[in-house]
Amino acid sequence: MGGIYIYSDRTIMAAELIGFAKKSGKSANVITFNETAANEIAQYGADQVYVFKGDSPLAENYAKAVADFLRNERAELFVVGATARGRDIAARVAGYLECSLLSEVSTIVLEGGTVSTTRMVYGGAVIQSEAAAGMAVVTIPSGKFEAVQGGTSEVAIVSVKADDRVSLLESTPIVRSEVDLSAADKIVCIGLGMEKKEDMQLAIDLAEVLGAEIGCTRSVSEEKHWLPNYIGISGLTIRPSLYLAMGVSGQVQHLVGVRDSKIIVAINTNEKAPIFNGADYGIVGDLYEIAPLLTKELKSTNAG
Numbered sequence: 669m670g671g672i673y674i675y676s677d678r679t680i681m682a683a684e685l686i687g688f689a690k691k692s693g694k695s696a697n698v699i700t701f702n703e704t705a706a707n708e709i710a711q712y713g714a715d716q717v718y719v720f721k722g723d724s725p726l727a728e729n730y731a732k733a734v735a736d737f738l739r740n741e742r743a744e745l746f747v748v749g750a751t752a753r754g755r756d757i758a759a760r761v762a763g764y765l766e767c768s769l770l771s772e773v774s775t776i777v778l779e780g781g782t783v784s785t786t787r788m789v790y791g792g793a794v795i796q797s798e799a800a801a802g803m804a805v806v807t808i809p810s811g812k813f814e815a816v817q818g819g820t821s822e823v824a825i826v827s828v829k830a831d832d833r834v835s836l837l838e839s840t841p842i843v844r845s846e847v848d849l850s851a852a853d854k855i856v857c858i859g860l861g862m863e864k865k866e867d868m869q870l871a872i873d874l875a876e877v878l879g880a881e882i883g884c885t886r887s888v889s890e891e892k893h894w895l896p897n898y899i900g901i902s903g904l905t906i907r908p909s910l911y912l913a914m915g916v917s918g919q920v921q922h923l924v925g926v927r928d929s930k931i932i933v934a935i936n937t938n939e940k941a942p943i944f945n946g947a948d949y950g951i952v953g954d955l956y957e958i959a960p961l962l963t964k965e966l967k968s969t970n971a972g
């Protein structure tokens with residue numbers, strides 16, 4: 669009874685939210701609709717994992733069952749991974765519970781029955797602080813908390829009645845990039861300073877020698893269509909140990925997605941580019957010269 673309840677359709681996000689619950693000194697209780705996911709999540713130190721089972725394949729159809737369950741359990745807070753499905757379920761559950769919904773928060777503190785959060789608004793220009801007393805639903809993007817490693821939890825099956833007003837007629841898989849940037853340890857990020865798609869090979873070579881994944885800005889993804897996913901406020905939040913930006917100006921909408929990186933390195937020809945304000949190491953120079961030099965140097969260091 670009481671404690672924090674968690675839902676995410678992505679295991680790693682559920683693990684991060686378990687990290688938040690533990691950090692808050694509360695019990696971490698995860699709700700899922702999938703038994704395989706439940707067994708994975710059970711490895712991340714939750715106090716309890718509940719698998720909701722009913723006769724609908726649509727997670728959204730269990731929103732009322734989740735709300736009833738949270739009410740019975742006297743949950744203090746329902747935290748949800750801010751994926752498309754998570755946001756959908758969060759809104760429905762908050763509606764059924766008639767409680768506050770705080771969305772896409774950057775920071776969150778639960779103290780004395782009140783949850784206090786901050787989040788970026790107006791494209792990152794303003795930080796909005798919100799507080800809600802009593803039960804609330806909060807959506808949290810990935811990368812805000814450290815996942816708890818280890819510990820096994822009990823998995824309990826809960827038979828529930830699904831809402832049958834919406835049914836699944838057909839499903840078509842979305843083709844996504846294989847790479848999960850939000851879980852990557854090192855990222856080489858390309859911006860519009862890169863002139864042609866073929867030039868991405870410079871970033872690929874550097875990434876290979878670093879053991880990094882390739883990311884990009886929204887402009888590269890949405891204007892050039894070179895990569896499917898981008899980093900930033902309207903894209904992915906990352907927290908790698910190394911983020912190396914080449915030809916990225918560092919507008920605030922991009923930077924809010926990278927600021928949890930441990931080390932930020934930037935290569936840019938413009939010494940006044942905003943990326944340098946948030947960088948630990950800055951190289952004022954042409955990526956077409958610097959990237960091959962770095963790759964060569966790292967290769968010889970690795971070989972030695």
Ligand SMILES: Cc1cc2nc3c(=O)[nH]c(=O)nc-3n(C[C@H](O)[C@H](O)[C@H](O)COP(=O)(O)OP(=O)(O)OC[C@H]3O[C@@H](n4cnc5c(N)ncnc54)[C@H](O)[C@@H]3O)c2cc1C
Pocket residue numbers: 791858859860861862884885886887888898899900901902903904914915916917918919920921922925935936937938941953954955956
């Ligand atoms: C509501 C809203 C949400 C947004 N969300 C996001 C988001 O989530 N993520 C995101 O990335 N953007 C987002 N944007 C867009 C953002 O404002 C910027 O326009 C975008 O990030 C810029 O991308 P860029 O750095 O690739 O390009 P540019 O801003 O064009 O920067 C290119 C940089 O490359 C440098 N350069 C040029 N040639 C070289 C060279 N040879 N070597 C080295 N450097 C060179 C230039 O000096 C320049 O600084 C959003 C915008 C809005 C309005």
